Amino acid sequence: MRVSLLAILALAAVTAGCPSVEDPDDINPNEVITAVNLTFTPTAGAAVTASWSDPEGDGDPVIDSFTLANGTAYALTVEFLNELADPVEDITEEIQDEQDEHQILIYGSGVSGPAAGANANARVEHEYGDVDSNNLPIGLESTITGISAGTGDFKLMLRHMPPGSDGTPVKSATIAEDFATGGSAGIGGSVDIDITFPLQVQ
Amino acid sequence: MKTFAPQLTARVGAVSWGAGALCAWALATSAVAQPLIPPEPTSEPHLMYPKDAFAEGVVGSVDVTVELDAMGAVRHVGVVAPSAIDKRLAWAALGALTEMTFTPARVRDPSGETRAVPVRFVYNVVFALDDDERRHVGQHQDAVAGGGEHDHEPGHVPDLIVVRGVVRDARGALVVGARLTVEGKIAASTAISDEDGTFVMRDAPVGAFAILIDKEGYAPALVEVDSRREDEVVDLTITLEPESPQANETVVRHRRSRATIIKRQLTTSVAVLDTDAVMRGRGRTLADSLTQIAGVTMVQLGPSVAKPVVRGLFGRRVVVLQDGVRLEGQDWGVDHGPELDVHSAGELVVVKGAAGVRFGADAIGGVVLVEPRPLRDAPGMDGEVTLIAVSNGYRGTIAGRLDVVPEALPQLALRIESNIHKGAAVSAPDYVLGNTFSEELNVGLSAAWRGTLGGAPWVTTATSRRYHANLGICYCLRLNTPADLERATLLPSPVNSEDWQVLYDVGRPYQAVTHDTALVRSRLTVRDVGDMTVSYALQRDLRDEFDQVLAAINGPQYSFELVTHAVDAAFEHTRLSFGAVSLTGAAGLRGDAQLHAYRGLQLIPNFSRFTGGVFVMETLTIDNVAGLFDIDLVGGARFDGLTQRAFLAERVFNSQVRRGRITADDCALSGDVARCDKTLPAGSITLGSRLRFDAADVRDALMIAVDVSSATRFPDVDELYLIGSAPSFPVFGIGDAGLETERTTQLSLSAELNVSVFSIEAGAFVRRIDDYIAFGPELTPEGKPAIDVLINGAFPRFSYRITDAMLSGADGGFVIGRGQLLSLGVQFAAVRGLDIRTGGLLPFIPPTRARVELRSFLPDLDVAKAATGVALTKPQLAAGVTANAFQERFDATTDFVTPADANTVWHADASGELVGLPLPLWLSVEVRNLTNERYRDQLSLLRYFADQPGREVWLRATSRFDAPF
Structure with a gap:
């Protein structure tokens, strides 16, 4: 009997193993985004770029402000990076790959548009410039037009809306409008990105 | 006295020494009876025939139980079956025996030595008449009237x-x-x-x-x-x-149940859900089952993830022991349920309060004991099969247990038990709580060898258990900023809930939890010395949490692995008697080693941790103080120590240093890993006293206890080094490497009264926690809430800070008519939690709760028995309501949303056992949330987003067999 007890013990000890603890994994494969780069390209002239970056991923970000020209239309492209990976990983492609589950919402005190609603104090106007396979906006490409000189907040949310087990899509045609009226709580999915840039239009 | 005079005979079964002699047995606490030298009367019984009864010609036979203490003094006398006996005869018999004196009963050891022991025996007094004796008895009538001091008044209806x-x-x-x-x-x-x-x-x-x-x-x-x-x-x-x-x-x-032992050892309130109560609630989570106890509630992440809250404290402040093994899992997270198979429980015990001495560091708020059924004793096999079906979520469970003691090897007892559960998403009254599926597969194997070692009984048990569960998290539960949380609460139904379906599919987000336990325990019982128990337990807890992420990512976002090796040794000495005073107690030591590996989104570090402790606890019992009560005086002390090393990635370490959470003294950076060492001592004491009063027909009918206990808790690694967003709560959490132990001192009073068909228990407590580690919002130097700007939003910074806390409250209940055609049970619990330093309120304090239940114990239904041979035994019907008040004491800075509204939830059940079938079949129907009430639970993380589950019909069927070889 003692022998079999020992056997049970030994077996248990083997199956449990000893996890290696002395070498903490820094970041393992995961959906980590640490930086968002915005590129505003006017039809003529130099592009304006702005970056929001929290390279340590610990809530200590570096945030660029940017200045757009009143009356000018810019093509906005958005890029998402994981700077904790080495080399730096571009997440934009993966979002492009899952465009039916993602949508970028541009809102804030300085914005009017689908996700911001009507806004008397808006400095810029936002318009979606791309659609997914269901003909719904994504927002990786947009048009931003300066409409009034002044300052305001330019906010960007990346909404992730994977369908549930039942397969019903969560992303719908009215996501931006619902967000404008009901806020984040009023739409499905989860927040991957929600950042604020200080905006100036002159 | 002549032939027909009142006679004194002792009668116990077939063994009889005839008139005047007696047969008695030692009330030894050990499981082995010993040869006994019976007590001898040293005085003649003054038996008198009551005058009236004599005049009326009343005759009869009275059985009187007599208890002697180790000195031979009569401690107790009582009439057996008083309702059947003429009251005057009963009094006469009692009076005579009360005044008798005896030599003490003695036990002869194998060595031949004897020692005095308490005994209990039955005297049979026969009142018979003949012409001669009538005159004789009548002469003593006056003395009878004067001898009326008895403990027992005949005529009580016993429980x-x-x-x-x-x-x-x-x-x-x-x-x-x-x-x-x-x-x-x-x-x-x-x-x-x-x-x-x-x-x-x-x-x-x-x-x-x-x-x-x-x-x-x-x-x-x-x-x-x-x-x-x-x-x-x-x-x-x-x-x-x-x-x-x-x-x-x-x-x-x-065997005495663990509950009985714990109740004797502690003077804190101890509540028990016995085998029957556990069976009636089978299929519920551990925490859900325990809410049947006054003062116990639960925090929930959803229908299948819940942890018990004992008098306002939970998680890391409540120790859970399964089969005596301290459960080592991820109990720090609000969204982590206890990782154990609740079907393995035969009985559930809750220690409502600090019990650091007996159960070690961390038992600040309470202890939950999950006790398995005892293994089989005699050759043969027995087992049971249980089926559970729940309407809501189409949940089903099949559970089985088989116990065997081989005929050829009766020293060996074996058990295999297993259960499998599958459930689809559960529904609230108006919508489906999408993705709240549940899956469980549990297996347990036990083997016990009962031998002797040098003549002393010796039992060694080896047990292996696996708990595995996949538990879906409601789609509705989402990480949002505090402002969104308020808006979400106001929505009539969660966004997209109209699309959610009752599905069994495993979908993200969900938790996959596997907990393995291997236990070897050896117990040696040496007569007149005590019990020595040594055990080794190995546990491996794996918790993977899967979020909704990009399809390219397969693995979990949070993955915890915790391995614990624990060694326990305890010695419990036999009762040492010195006349009316006796001493019981135990001493023990414990040591454990833990390894924790974490992979995933930034949260907590890896660590290795060693803890050790020694304790001693004694109970001094003085019997029959002033002829009124017995008293137990409990005292104990414990010392624990911890040494721990955490391993932080350099980047995480730098973040913490930059925030001032780690100083140069706390950690040493070497290469790209920082090693953070921590060594802490902890002490606990307990002092208590319990008075036990006997009533006419119940021993210890009234018990009043006062207890002063302390307990100390070591900070967990999350409290020291956490950095990251809590997956289920919209805050950014940060630990503090400088934290040390938190210590509680608690004063509690409890009273329990059991007389006839009425029982009442009540407890009150006040508990101060010094250096309480509170998780709450951090303020900037300007006094505004600190905000952390993360890439997924701006969140209030919550940090662990030290304060002093005060918890106080009362809980209890009563039952009138237990076991009767109609019985009424009422429960009540209230608790308050204060942050003494700030004057603020503690979060997660349950609202005041009351519960009322009417239960009817019906007579057996055997109308069809003659025709079919089948009868329904022990039928019961019950209906009740649980009411939670609005938690008006809340702090808007720690909870972002107004507490849940007051609610009342109704339930009903019916059960009974069919006998006369090849095997007995116990059946029960229970309806929870009978009126399909929409309500939110204050301690559920779902409450910001969705209602609690709606009406649920539970069907349970259990069949047992017992086949001796």
Whole structure:
């Protein structure tokens, strides 16, 4: 009997193993985004770029402000990076790959548009410039037009809306409008990105 | 006295010494009865025939139980079955015996030495008449009237339970025709074992009593039972030894339940859900089951993830022990349920308060004990199969257990148990709580070897258990900023809930949890010395949490692995008696080593951790103080120590240093890993006193206890080094490497009254926690909430800070008419939590709760028995309501949303056992949330987003068998 007890013990000890603890994994494969780069390209002239970056991923970000020209239309492209990976990983492609589950919402005190609603104090106007396979906006490409000189907040949310087990899509045609009226709580999915840039239009 | 005079005979079963002699058994606490030298009367009984009864020609026979202490003094006398006896005769018999004196009973050890022991025995007094004696008895009538000081007043209706079981001989063969007699204070309950060795005694008393088992050819055996009102049914397996002229020794196997032992050891409130209560609630989570106890609630992440809240504290402040092994899982997270198979529980015990001395560091708020059913004793096999079906979420469970003791090897007991559960998403009244599926697969194997070591009984048990669960998290539960949380609460239904369906599919987000336990425990019982127990337990806890992420990512976002090796050794000495004073107690030590590996989104570090502790705890019992009560005085002390090393990635370390959470003294950076060492001592003491009063027919009918206990808790690694977003709560959490132990001192009062069909228990407590580690919002130097700007939003920074906390409250309940055609049960619990330093309020304090239930214990339904042979036994019907008040004491800075509204939730159940079938079949129907009420639970993380589950119909069926070899 003692022998079999020992056997049970030994077996248990083997199956449990000893996890290696002395070498903490820094970041393992995961959906980590640490930086968002915005590129505003006017039809003529130099592009304006702005970056929001929290390279340590610990809530200590570096945030660029940017200045757009009143009356000018810019093509906005958005890029998402994981700077904790080495080399730096571009997440934009993966979002492009899952465009039916993602949508970028541009809102804030300085914005009017689908996700911001009507806004008397808006400095810029936002318009979606791309659609997914269901003909719904994504927002990786947009048009931003300066409409009034002044300052305001330019906010960007990346909404992730994977369908549930039942397969019903969560992303719908009215996501931006619902967000404008009901806020984040009023739409499905989860927040991957929600950042604020200080905006100036002159 | 002549032939027809009142006679004194002792009668206990077939063993009788005739008139004037007595037969008695030692009330030894050990499981082995010893040869006993019976007490001898040293005075003549002054038996007198009551004048009136004499005049009326009343005759009768009175059985009187007599208890002697170790000095031979009469401690207690009581009339057996008083309702059947003429009151005057009963009083006369009591009066005579109260005044008698005896030599102490003695036990002879194998060595031949004797020692005095307390005993209990029955005297039979016969009142008979003839012409001569009539005159003689009448002369003593005055003295009878003056001798009326008895503990027992005849005529009380006793509180009754059912005792049933099986009688076997040492080889496991069934013993037919054994006579069982209760040796107690109230009812002369008897039973005879029938053809299959089984017996049922329907009118056994509540309290401590003994059953004598008697059968020609076997040594008489005495089984001690300590029953409670809630027991209702006590199951016994009795083994009779052949009668032997050499050693008049009897093996008695009836284990005291852990609950009984714990209740004796502690003076804190201890509540028990016995086997029947556990069976009635089978299929619920552990925490959900425990909410039947006043003062216990639960925090929930959803229908299948919940942890118990004991008097306002939970998680890391409540220790959970399964089969005596401290559960080592991820109990720090609000969204982590206890990782154990609740089907393995035979009984659930909750220690409502600090019990650091007995259960070690961290037992600040309370202790939950999950006790397995005892293994089989005699050769044969028994088992049970349970099926559970729940309407809401189409949930189903099948659970089975098989116990075997081989005929060829009766020292060996084996058990295999397993259960499988699958459930789809559960629904609230108006919508489906999308993705709240549940899956569980649990297996347990046990083997026990019962041998002797140098003549002393020795039991070694090896157990292996696996708990595995996949638990879906509601789609509705989402991480949002505080402002969104408020808006989400106001929505009539969660966004997209109209699309959610009742599906079994495993979908993200979900938790996959596997907990393995291997346990070897050895227990040696040395007569007159005590019990020595040594155990080793290995646990491996794996928790993977899967979020909704990009399809390219397969693995979990949070993955925790915790391996714990624990060694326990305890010595419990036998009762040391010094006359009316006796001492019981235990001492022990514990050591454990832990390794924790974490992979995933930034949260907590890896660590290795060693803790050790020693304790001693003694109970001094003084019997019969001032003729009024017994008193237990409990004292104990414990010392624990911890040394721990955490391993932080350099980047995380730098973040913490930059925030001032780690200083140069805390950690040493070497290469790209920072090693952070921590060594802490912890001490705990306990002092308590319990007064026990006997009532007319119940031992310890009233118990009043006062307890002062302390406990110390080591900070967990998350408290020291956390950095990251809590997956289920919209804050950014940061630890503090400088934290040390938190210590609680608690004063509690408890009272328990059990008389006749009425029982009441009540407790009140006040508990101060010094250096309480509070998780709450951090303020900037300007006094505004600190905000952390993360890439997924701006969140309030929550940090662990030290404060002093005060928790106070009261809980209790009563039952009138237990076991009667109509019984009423009422429960109440209230708790308050204060942050003393800031004057603020503690979060997660349950609202005041009340529960009322009407239960009807119906007579057996046997109308169809004649025709079909089938009858419904023990039918019960019940309906009740649980009401939670609005938690008006809340702090808007720690909870972002107004607390849940007050709510009332109704339930009903019906159950009974069909007998006469090839196997008995216990059936129950329970309806929870009977009125399909929409409500939110204050301690559920779902409450910001969705309602609690709607109406649920639970069907349970259990069939058991017992086949001796």
